[in-house]
Amino acid sequence: MSQHTAPLPPIAPAPVPASAPSAPTATELLDFVRRTAADRELIASLPLDPEGRTWVRLDGPGGSEAWLIGWPPGTGTGWHDHAESQGAFATARGTLTENALAVRLPASGWKTLELADGVDRSRRLGEGTGRAFGRHHVHEVLNESPDTHAVSVHAYYPPLPLIRRFSRTGAVLRLEQVERPEDWQ
Numbered sequence: 001m002s003q004h005t006a007p008l009p010p011i012a013p014a015p016v017p018a019s020a021p022s023a024p025t026a027t028e029l030l031d032f033v034r035r036t037a038a039d040r041e042l043i044a045s046l047p048l049d050p051e052g053r054t055w056v057r058l059d060g061p062g063g064s065e066a067w068l069i070g071w072p073p074g075t076g077t078g079w080h081d082h083a084e085s086q087g088a089f090a091t092a093r094g095t096l097t098e099n100a101l102a103v104r105l106p107a108s109g110w111k112t113l114e115l116a117d118g119v120d121r122s123r124r125l126g127e128g129t130g131r132a133f134g135r136h137h138v139h140e141v142l143n144e145s146p147d148t149h150a151v152s153v154h155a156y157y158p159p160l161p162l163i164r165r166f167s168r169t170g171a172v173l174r175l176e177q178v179e180r181p182e183d184w185q
């Protein structure tokens with residue numbers, strides 16, 4: 001018994017308009033923040049202020065929004081998310097702590113939420129270490145060092161449409177504020 005297989009028709013590549021934006025993947029964002037964090041000259045160019053965080057906007061890959069951020073000892077972001085944006089960040093100097101929630105928060109229609117047991121995650125990101133995160137990631141980033149200024153590189157795609165800020169008391173998370181890009185100018 002013999003079988004004949006019809007030759008497969010040629011597969012035409014999907015047409016890609018020259019101007020089509022190519023959304024960066026999480027891996028590309030992570031590669032970018034790691035590579036940028038290793039750029040000693042750029043990292044050294046960030047002005048550092050012992051009184052508060054400092055930041056410089058960078059061009060991220062594929063139209064992403066990127067930042068270089070300086071963290072004096074004891075500073076942090078507070079709890080927040082980045083809505084529909086995915087992102088990545090890497091520590092260029094010092095050590096940062098990320099506390100995160102392994103939970104998907106409802107998009108709207110709530111003011112306070114009681115978190116279930118076991119949703120807390122914590123990691124320390126030393127110099128040269130980075131991580132990527134998906135949409136709706138809820139976290140806070142802190143420099144817990146008593147004496148060392150930290151510097152990190154962050155990238156988000158799509159560029160941040162908004163940040164939701166939360167306060168937390170024990171297991172209770174409260175939505176405090178929704179910030180939009182015009183608030184950051």
Ligand SMILES: [Fe+2]
Pocket residue numbers: 077080081082139
């Ligand atoms: Fe964040």
